[in-house]
Amino acid sequence: xxxxxxxxxxxxxxxxxxxxxxxxxxxxxxxxxxxxxxxxxxxxxxxxxxxxxxxxxxxxxxxxxxxxxxxxxxxxxxxxxxxxxxxxxxxxxxxxxxxxxxxxxxxxxxxxxxxxxxxxxxxxxxxxxxxxxxxxxxxxxxxxxxxxxxxxxxxxxxxxxxxxxxxxxxxxxxxxxxxxxxxxxxxxxxxxxxxxxxxxxxxxxxxxxxxxxxxxxxxxxxxxxxxxxxxxxxxxxxxxxxxxxxxxxxxxxxxxxxxxxxxxxxxxxxxxxxxxxxxxxxxxxxxxxxxxxxxxxxxxxxxxxxxxxxxxxxxxxxxxxxxxxxxxxxxxxxxxxxxxxxxxxxxxxxxxxxxxxxxxxxxxxxxxxxxxxxxxxxxxxxxxxxxxxxxxxxxxxxxxxxxxxxxxxxxxxxxxxxxxxxxxxxxxxxxxxxxxxxxxxxxxxxxxxxxxxxxxxxxxxxxxxxxxxxxxxxxxxxxxxxxxxxxxxxxxxxxxxxxxxxxxxxxxxxxxxxxxxxxxxxxxxxxxxxxxxxxxxxxxxxxxxxxxxxxxxxxxxxxxxxxxxxxxxxxxxxxxxxxxxxxxxxxxxxxxxxxxxxxxxxxxxxxxxxxxxxxxxxxxxxxxxxxxxxxxxxxxxxxxxxxxxxxxxxxxxxxxxxxxxxxxxxxxxxxxxxxxxxxxxxxxxxxxxxxxxxxxxxxxxxxxxxxxxxxxxxxxxxxxxxxxxxxxxxxxxxxxxxxxxxxxxxxxxxxxxxxxxxxxxxxxxxxxxxxxxxxxxxxxxxxxxxxxxxxxxxxxxxxxxxxxxxxxxxxxxxxxxxxxxxxxxxxxx
Numbered sequence: 001x002x003x004x005x006x007x008x009x010x011x012x013x014x015x016x017x018x019x020x021x022x023x024x025x026x027x028x029x030x031x032x033x034x035x036x037x038x039x040x041x042x043x044x045x046x047x048x049x050x051x052x053x054x055x056x057x058x059x060x061x062x063x064x065x066x067x068x069x070x071x072x073x074x075x076x077x078x079x080x081x082x083x084x085x086x087x088x089x090x091x092x093x094x095x096x097x098x099x100x101x102x103x104x105x106x107x108x109x110x111x112x113x114x115x116x117x118x119x120x121x122x123x124x125x126x127x128x129x130x131x132x133x134x135x136x137x138x139x140x141x142x143x144x145x146x147x148x149x150x151x152x153x154x155x156x157x158x159x160x161x162x163x164x165x166x167x168x169x170x171x172x173x174x175x176x177x178x179x180x181x182x183x184x185x186x187x188x189x190x191x192x193x194x195x196x197x198x199x200x201x202x203x204x205x206x207x208x209x210x211x212x213x214x215x216x217x218x219x220x221x222x223x224x225x226x227x228x229x230x231x232x233x234x235x236x237x238x239x240x241x242x243x244x245x246x247x248x249x250x251x252x253x254x255x256x257x258x259x260x261x262x263x264x265x266x267x268x269x270x271x272x273x274x275x276x277x278x279x280x281x282x283x284x285x286x287x288x289x290x291x292x293x294x295x296x297x298x299x300x301x302x303x304x305x306x307x308x309x310x311x312x313x314x315x316x317x318x319x320x321x322x323x324x325x326x327x328x329x330x331x332x333x334x335x336x337x338x339x340x341x342x343x344x345x346x347x348x349x350x351x352x353x354x355x356x357x358x359x360x361x362x363x364x365x366x367x368x369x370x371x372x373x374x375x376x377x378x379x380x381x382x383x384x385x386x387x388x389x390x391x392x393x394x395x396x397x398x399x400x401x402x403x404x405x406x407x408x409x410x411x412x413x414x415x416x417x418x419x420x421x422x423x424x425x426x427x428x429x430x431x432x433x434x435x436x437x438x439x440x441x442x443x444x445x446x447x448x449x450x451x452x453x454x455x456x457x458x459x460x461x462x463x464x465x466x467x468x469x470x471x472x473x474x475x476x477x478x479x480x481x482x483x484x485x486x487x488x489x490x491x492x493x494x495x496x497x498x499x500x501x502x503x504x505x506x507x508x509x510x511x512x513x514x515x516x517x518x519x520x521x522x523x524x525x526x527x528x529x530x531x532x533x534x535x536x537x538x539x540x541x542x543x544x545x546x547x548x549x550x551x552x553x554x555x556x557x558x559x560x561x562x563x564x565x566x567x568x569x570x571x572x573x574x575x576x577x578x579x580x581x582x583x584x585x586x587x588x589x590x591x592x593x594x595x596x597x598x599x600x601x602x603x604x605x606x607x608x609x610x611x612x613x614x615x616x617x618x619x620x621x622x623x624x625x626x627x628x629x630x631x632x633x634x635x636x637x638x639x640x641x642x643x644x645x646x647x648x649x650x651x652x653x654x655x656x657x658x659x660x661x662x663x664x665x666x667x668x669x670x671x672x673x674x675x676x677x678x679x680x681x682x683x684x685x686x687x688x689x690x691x692x693x694x695x696x697x698x699x700x701x702x703x704x705x706x707x708x709x710x711x712x713x714x715x716x717x718x719x720x721x722x723x724x725x726x727x728x729x730x731x732x733x734x735x736x737x738x739x740x741x742x743x744x745x746x747x748x749x750x751x752x753x754x755x756x757x758x759x760x761x762x763x764x765x766x767x768x769x770x771x772x773x774x775x776x777x778x779x780x781x782x783x784x785x786x787x788x789x790x791x792x793x794x795x796x797x798x799x800x801x802x803x804x805x806x807x808x809x810x811x812x813x814x815x816x817x818x819x820x821x822x823x824x825x826x827x828x829x
Contacts, residue, residue: 151196158202168213168236211251214240218255222262238304245306256309260318263297267319273330280331280338280346287353290319313361320357320417328421338425340432347422347485354414363413419485426482426490430497433478437501440474444509463547465555471505472562479566483573491574492581498570502563502587510552510559510594514601515545540641541605543648550652553598557656560591599659603666606645607674613637614674617696618681622689623774631699632692639703647711664708664722672729675700679733684774685740694737701730732758740772747783751790761791 018026023039030037035046051057191197221237244252267289271278277285294312305311327346331338444467475498482494541549567584574582613634620632653660682693703710704726708718735757744750754766766787770780 158199158206168217207247210243211247214244214247214251215254215258218258222259241305241309252309256311256314259311260315263293263315264319264322267293267322271326273326273333278326278330279334280327280342283327283346283349286323287349290316293319310361310365313363313365316357316361317365317417320414324418324421327418328424331421331425335425338428340428343422343425343428344481347419350419350422351415351484354412354417354419357414357417358412361414366413366417423486423488423490426485427493429482429485430490430493433494434497434500437474437497440471441501441504441508444471444505445512448509448513463551463554464558465509465551467509468505468555468558468562471501472559472566475566476569479569479573487573487575488578491570492578495570495574495582495584498566499584499587502559502584503590506556506559506587506590506594510556510591511597514549514552514598515541540609541601546602546605546645546648547652549598549601550649553595553653553659554656556591556594556598557659560588560595563588563591595659599663599666602645602649602663603670606641606667607670609641609645610638610671611674613641614678618678620682622682622685622693625686625689625692628688628691628695632696635696635699638700642703642707643711646707650708650712661708661719661722664719665725667707668704668722668725668729671704672726672733676729676733676736679736680768680772683772685772687741690737690741694734694741697730697733697737701726701734704730736769736772739769744773744775744779744783747786748790751783751787754787755790755792763787 018039035041035049050063051060191200217237217240241255244255267286270289271286276282294316297312297315301311447467448465478494478498482491563584567582570582570584571579616637617632617634620634649663650660653663679693679697682689685693705718705723707726708722709716739754739757742750742753754769755761758765760766763784766784767780770783775783
């Protein structure tokens with residue numbers, strides 16, 4: 001029996017093996033937490049969970065009874081479901097038959113409704129057939145009546161138009177012609193009808209006749225070769241202008257062209273090229289003449305032409321084009337007679353006149369005028385344009401007369417309409433500025449030699465050379481003046497001139513006047529060292545020479561900043577397409593070079609002043625020093641030179657603090673390595689001598705840390721970059737002396753102490769330390785071998801050179817060690 005049950009279970013499991021999708025759907029419809037409902041049910045695990053221990057087997061009967069009860073319930077549920085599904089198939093078939101029957105009934109009803117709708121539509125069409133015919137008849141009748149009315153109007157209008165044209169009744173023709181043209185547009189689709197085409201040809205013939213007749217009337221009223229103008233306009237011509245508005249636009253343009261030509265014919269005669277008044281010195285007479293002519297036109301002919309023709313503006317524009325052509329022609333012929341003063345006078349008067357036109361007219365006719373519309377300059381973004389135009393003092397006295405009150409270039413449509421003709425001759429102006437700037441630089445050189453360097457002002461910092469401000473004021477005046485003349489190639493030429501004389505100013509005025517160095521450090525003698533020890537002065541720059549160097553440095557710094565602003569202003573004023581050609585980077589680099597050379601001179605001077613003291617230090621017999629005293633004389637000498645030079649330099653560079661900081665940094669970078677090199681020359685050194693040197697080094701370190709504010713009433717904290725350099729360099733010098741003070745026995749401890757304090761893997765430095773200690777060559781050889789053995793192994797990928805990265809003591813630690821050393825020295829004393 002048990003075997004049959006097991007076979008049944010296996011068959012049931014094979015049949016009830018469900019796919020994962022089906023199992024997931026069952027779990028969603030019938031969620032259950034019962035382990036028996038899980039797809040991965042494991043009987044062994046389930047039994048173990050029911051009987052985890054042997055003691056729990058005591059309840060096995062209760063568990064079996066519960067499971068049997070559960071099985072009976074499942075059997076009852078399955079039996080009920082199976083019985084419930086017995087009649088489902090029969091009920092489904094019955095429901096399907098009922099649904100099909102309902103669909104057939106619905107289909108029949110829809111067909112009946114469709115048949116009735118078609119019958120209704122046919123009935124409506126029969127009813128409305130007659131109504132549609134009546135609507136079409138009404139529409140055609142209305143169109144016919146309208147067309148007949150238009151035709152009647154067109155025939156009558158054409159007849160009246162021809163009659164009025166013969167009688168020159170232009171007032172009535174102006175209104176009638178427009179109406180006839182409008183009516184004729186309605187017959188464009190009927191042009192295939194001969195009668196309509198004939199009427200259209202009659203209208204065109206009437207328009208042609210009107211145009212020829214009006215031109216003839218104007219020719220009669222304003223003859224091209226007439227000896228005398230009529231006294232005033234007639235009403236006939238005024239009405240003729242109204243007719244011309246309706247006719248072909250070429251008729252209107254012909255009337256305007258002939259009238260303006262006749263009106264300006266006198267101008268061409270009066271200002272011929274061979275007349276004296278045609279030259280630039282009498283250019284005012286041209287503009288005075290056109291002003292009178294415009295006033296005369298307004299009085300006599302202002303009401304004859306329609307206002308939308310802008311005749312006054314057209315006359316002025318044509319005058320400008322003629323004047324531009326005539327001036328260009330005469331200037332080409334007499335180019336050798338053009339002087340800068342005369343050219344500027346003519347340009348000034350011309351720009352005044354263009355500004356006057358901008359105030360009086362809108363410039364609406366410039367696009368369709370016979371001449372070419374002038375190119376407008378780009379909009380300027382210079383915020384100081386108004387101040388420059390209003391406050392700039394003119395270079396010539398004539399410019400004070402009738403000063404231009406023109407609007408900004410971007411708001412003036414007439415800008416350049418005449419003055420463009422002067423642009424090809426602006427080379428005269430550029431050459432003049434080249435000559436003037438050359439003379440200005442020569443005058444600056446002569447004034448500097450005659451007056452000497454400027455006096456320093458310690459309150460405001462170093463004095464900037466006055467010639468520098470004069471140069472840039474002149475540059476500004478030239479730039480503003482040239483931008484009013486042209487914003488094209490002349491501005492590029494002017495910027496080239498600016499570059500030339502900026503370089504000359506940098507070399508002739510600034511670099512050319514820097515004091516020459518007279519260092520004698522290479523030829524020191526015992527006598528000079530003795531003199532130094534006695535307190536004699538070393539050959540160095542005087543107080544005035546130091547002030548001059550600082551003044552030149554401040555001037556170069558001012559020139560550098562102002563040149564950058566000059567480049568920006570030039571780019572604002574020049575045409576956008578030429579902006580890339582404005583580049584003053586080379587000149588700014590030149591001033592930067594002057595600044596660097598000035599700082600280097602100051603550093604070299606102070607450095608050279610300290611050289612004799614350092615040489616004296618290296619010549620002292622440090623092996624025979626018996627006791628430690630105050631700081632040595634050479635330290636006093638170095639401090640004296642620092643206190644002499646630094647306050648002068650600081651006060652004269654107060655306005656350019658960053659360059660004083662650069663001076664301090666460069667001096668520290670130059671002095672400290674030199675001091676360490678001289679330390680290595682002090683050999684041999686006894687223990688007491690090393691202690692004295694260590695005390696001197698600490699004194700120098702203190703002075704160097706206070707160097708930026710030495711001798712100043714206001715104590716400022718030194719810049720962090722400078723302090724870092726001093727601490728790092730002088731700490732190395734102190735470490736060298738500490739290594740020298742350390743005993744060399746046992747050698748291993750000495751070598752390790754050296755590596756720890758100096759973190760220098762160079763055998764040459766270690767050799768110098770041994771020389772300072774006075775060791776023999778045999779001892780040095782063994783020490784060097786031990787040193788090479790004790791060096792740490794360099795990291796992989798290095799260059800093979802010994803390199804150490806030991807952390808150096810902090811400044812606070814070193815200060816504490818120095819204080820301990822000072823106390824030790826005082827106890828010994």
